[in-house]
Amino acid sequence: MTASRRDPHLGELAAALVDGALDHNARDRALAHVMRCDGCRTEVDAQRQLKAQLARLAPPPLSADFAERLRALPDRTPVQSAVGLPSARFEARFRTPARVGGDTLGDRVLNPRTPGRAPAPVLVRAADRPVDRPSFPRPAGVPIGRGPGRRVRSRRRRIAATAAGGFAAFALSLGAVAVVGALDEPPPVAPQIGQFLTEHDQGTKGMPGNDSEVGVVDATSTRR
Amino acid sequence: MIGDDHPVRRAAQRFVLVVGAGALGAAVCSTGVRYAGPEDDEALRLRNAPTPAAREIGPAETEALTLLRRAAAAQSVTSYEGRKLFGSWSTVGSESVLAEVGHEPGRGTWLRVTSAGARGDADREQIADGAGDLDEQALALLTDQYTLKVGERRRCIGRPATVVEATPIGGRQVAGRFWIDDDSGLLLRRELYDATGRTVRSSSFLDLDVTAPATGPRRGLPASYNNGVKVPRQRSAEREADASLLGEATLDRMRREGWVLPEVLPAGMVLYRARAVDVPGDEKAVHLTYSDGLFSASLFAQRGRLDTSALRGFRPDKVGNVAVHSRNGLYRQLVWAGGDTVYTLVSDAPDTELKQVIGALPHDTPGSGLRARVGRGIDRMGSWINPFA
Numbered sequence: 001m002t003a004s005r006r007d008p009h010l011g012e013l014a015a016a017l018v019d020g021a022l023d024h025n026a027r028d029r030a031l032a033h034v035m036r037c038d039g040c041r042t043e044v045d046a047q048r049q050l051k052a053q054l055a056r057l058a059p060p061p062l063s064a065d066f067a068e069r070l071r072a073l074p075d076r077t078p079v080q081s082a083v084g085l086p087s088a089r090f091e092a093r094f095r096t097p098a099r100v101g102g103d104t105l106g107d108r109v110l111n112p113r114t115p116g117r118a119p120a121p122v123l124v125r126a127a128d129r130p131v132d133r134p135s136f137p138r139p140a141g142v143p144i145g146r147g148p149g150r151r152v153r154s155r156r157r158r159i160a161a162t163a164a165g166g167f168a169a170f171a172l173s174l175g176a177v178a179v180v181g182a183l184d185e186p187p188p189v190a191p192q193i194g195q196f197l198t199e200h201d202q203g204t205k206g207m208p209g210n211d212s213e214v215g216v217v218d219a220t221s222t223r224r
Numbered sequence: 225m226i227g228d229d230h231p232v233r234r235a236a237q238r239f240v241l242v243v244g245a246g247a248l249g250a251a252v253c254s255t256g257v258r259y260a261g262p263e264d265d266e267a268l269r270l271r272n273a274p275t276p277a278a279r280e281i282g283p284a285e286t287e288a289l290t291l292l293r294r295a296a297a298a299q300s301v302t303s304y305e306g307r308k309l310f311g312s313w314s315t316v317g318s319e320s321v322l323a324e325v326g327h328e329p330g331r332g333t334w335l336r337v338t339s340a341g342a343r344g345d346a347d348r349e350q351i352a353d354g355a356g357d358l359d360e361q362a363l364a365l366l367t368d369q370y371t372l373k374v375g376e377r378r379r380c381i382g383r384p385a386t387v388v389e390a391t392p393i394g395g396r397q398v399a400g401r402f403w404i405d406d407d408s409g410l411l412l413r414r415e416l417y418d419a420t421g422r423t424v425r426s427s428s429f430l431d432l433d434v435t436a437p438a439t440g441p442r443r444g445l446p447a448s449y450n451n452g453v454k455v456p457r458q459r460s461a462e463r464e465a466d467a468s469l470l471g472e473a474t475l476d477r478m479r480r481e482g483w484v485l486p487e488v489l490p491a492g493m494v495l496y497r498a499r500a501v502d503v504p505g506d507e508k509a510v511h512l513t514y515s516d517g518l519f520s521a522s523l524f525a526q527r528g529r530l531d532t533s534a535l536r537g538f539r540p541d542k543v544g545n546v547a548v549h550s551r552n553g554l555y556r557q558l559v560w561a562g563g564d565t566v567y568t569l570v571s572d573a574p575d576t577e578l579k580q581v582i583g584a585l586p587h588d589t590p591g592s593g594l595r596a597r598v599g600r601g602i603d604r605m606g607s608w609i610n611p612f613a
Contacts, residue, residue, distance in 0.1 A: 211427045213351060222553075
């Protein structure tokens, strides 16, 4: 930031600064400006007081009708639905750290580009970076999302998907042959026990150990 | 060049794995759905005793055989009435039945059960008259597996009787005893024993009134008897005339069609007669009669799946490792399924012998209903792609 250059006033960003809605890069630049600009400092102070007063107020009662309408709203906001992004990914966009020298809204306001000139670099200390996920060492030259961990996870996913597919194919095959087998199912058979007992007697006539009356007696008892 | 991570290559690998898993599953099914038991008749043939051949018998056995034949002949020429007690004992319980019996030569035998539980107005059951002679093949089986002996004379229901004993060849324990009335030649009592000597079957007159005694010599030999030196194996005229009998050629053809019709069963049971039996439905039942000369077993085979709802008086049971439905009457009655065939066994053999017999016959393993259906499906689908099926 050069002395000859005059920072623009915060304007509508004063409320965003008070609300903590600015990313760290814009916030740092806004705070640096507030330290130097009395008008903006007054504006920011006024916003803070207003916010404090609003916070002290009791929340307005929620009418039953409004609550019903809120519950009736779909899970996705119109923006999400229109974009078609999963909600988790949608939220992640807000959490993505601002790129150094990037062109977020704050950057565009606080660091307007001049034609033919590259945006001024802003140095950000590592301690000031928002830490919203653990950082893993990534081998040099390996692009984001292509590390060995992701490859292992991907392979496991493929194996699981293949196993599930194989199991499903086996179950389908089994079901298909069972259905086809049901077409060939033999008719039900109820053995004619009484008849078989007398047939046994007839078949063993002439045998030394045979008593031709036993089967008839047994057949009689099956009818009782 | 397609790299390792190329989507097309990954999709191809996945397809191969999925198809491989399906094929592996089908292969497992096709080998695992078969029923337990022998795969073909050859296994049974090899496992069991050889087909009996007639052996030479001595004078002592000839006399015993003569008495047995006389008893069979007396049945067809003597009129009598009496009360008879039938009994059976097995590991699952005992059964005894009292009945009134009467016989008139040429008109057959009548019988009325008078045991507790029977209806007082029960009709007489009529039994057709037999040929009046022992079957030659049955005698061959008996003399091939048992030694016969004329025992001591005893009184039975107050009548003088001669006892004939049958002992397994090489064994010491008597397997059967027959009390033969000296006067009429009728069989007064018959008892069969298991290998430990316990009685498993008996039938005996409690009282007997011979109304028209047989004529002729008391111990004369029937004309068909060839002096008992060597008993030939031949079919009786009655059997030859039976149109329902199944010959060897028919049995062989049925075996090629998948029927399991063993020539021999364990415990020395030899296929003695095969018949086609009319039963309700489109298909006939195959009735195979097995005997070792003393004990006998009838195996009925019917194509279909077992419908247990019509089995009255049966209960789920296990004989050896085979799940069956059993009823303990005077005969042991066992029903089970093996593949697409329902088997019914009726026998007077001891439990130990029946266990061997059933174990050698086809039987489903528990819970194989679905597997059998899958097996049929695989067979049918295989026939679609097999041009030689």
